[in-house]
Amino acid sequence: xxxxxxxxxxxxxxxWTDQQDAAMAAFATAFPGLARMDRPTGCCHPRLKVxxxxxxxxxxxxxxxxxxxxxxxGIPQTTLGRTLEVIFGCDWFDEGPEGIAAAPPGTYNWDDExxxxxxxxxxxxxxxxxICMSYVTVEDAVVLLDELQTHLVGRTGDPEQS
Numbered sequence: 198x199x200x201x202x203x204x205x206x207x208x209x210x211x212x213w214t215d216q217q218d219a220a221m222a223a224f225a226t227a228f229p230g231l232a233r234m235d236r237p238t239g240c241c242h243p244r245l246k247v248x249x250x251x252x253x254x255x256x257x258x259x260x261x262x263x264x265x266x267x268x269x270x271g272i273p274q275t276t277l278g279r280t281l282e283v284i285f286g287c288d289w290f291d292e293g294p295e296g297i298a299a300a301p302p303g304t305y306n307w308d309d310e311x312x313x314x315x316x317x318x319x320x321x322x323x324x325x326x327x328i329c330m331s332y333v334t335v336e337d338a339v340v341l342l343d344e345l346q347t348h349l350v351g352r353t354g355d356p357e358q359s
Contacts, residue, residue, distance in 0.1 A: 217243050220259045220335045227342035231257060252276075252349050255327075257338060264314075265338035270327035272345070274298060277318070277326045280345045297326060 198206075221243050225231045231245040234256070244258040247269070255269035278298020287296040297305065297318055305318040315331040330341060 216263070217259055220265065221245060223335060223339045224257045224265070224342060227339045228253075228257075228346050231342075249349075253345070257342070259335070260332075262332075263335070264332045265335050266329070266331045267333070267338050267341055268327075268329045268331075269345075270319075270325070272326050272328065274300075274320055274324045274326040276348045277328060277345070280341070280348045281318075281328075283344055283348075284340060 221233065224245055228247065230247045230249050232247070234244045234246050244256055246256045248254045250271070251273075253269040253272050255267070255271075257265060257267050259265050275298045278296050278300070282296050282298065297320065300318075300320050302320050302322045305320070307316045308314070309316075312332070312334070314333045314337070315329075317327075317329045319327045321327075328341075330338065333341075
């Protein structure tokens with residue numbers, strides 16, 4: 198490889214690593230408690246995990262295409278519902294026109310044909326819910342994480358988590 202080509206590639210790799218680190222910092226700032234996972238992560242690297250029983254457990258990762266995945270479970274259904282309502286509105290899913298907060302147990306899916314993002318919400322009989330947002334932009338992941346954090350803090354009234 199030509200020296201200038203090697204340097205250009207090394208510069209690109211440095212910039213890409215910086216971009217990954219910046220995405221991880223944005224995720225962790227938006228949703229405190231997210232911590233970097235060591236390899237192997239089970240999917241893409243870098244990956245952050247969280248375990249906040251009664252609020253959310255799961256992970257956020259950043260793939261080789263610059264897209265994020267947020268995969269959380271154990272979220273209070275009404276909290277996730279309020280979060281999604283603020284971001285997307287109430288009638289986001291045809292199957293749940295009154296929003297996820299009022300949706301019966303089941304699985305709700307939506308694919309964004311413009312961005313190729315995929316969304317899956319599962320509402321459980323115990324009034325908890327899970328969300329898996331795949332192939333979303335870093336911005337979209339951060340908005341969800343921040344809004345979810347805001348609603349969880351509002352639910353618990355814990356100023357330490359803000």
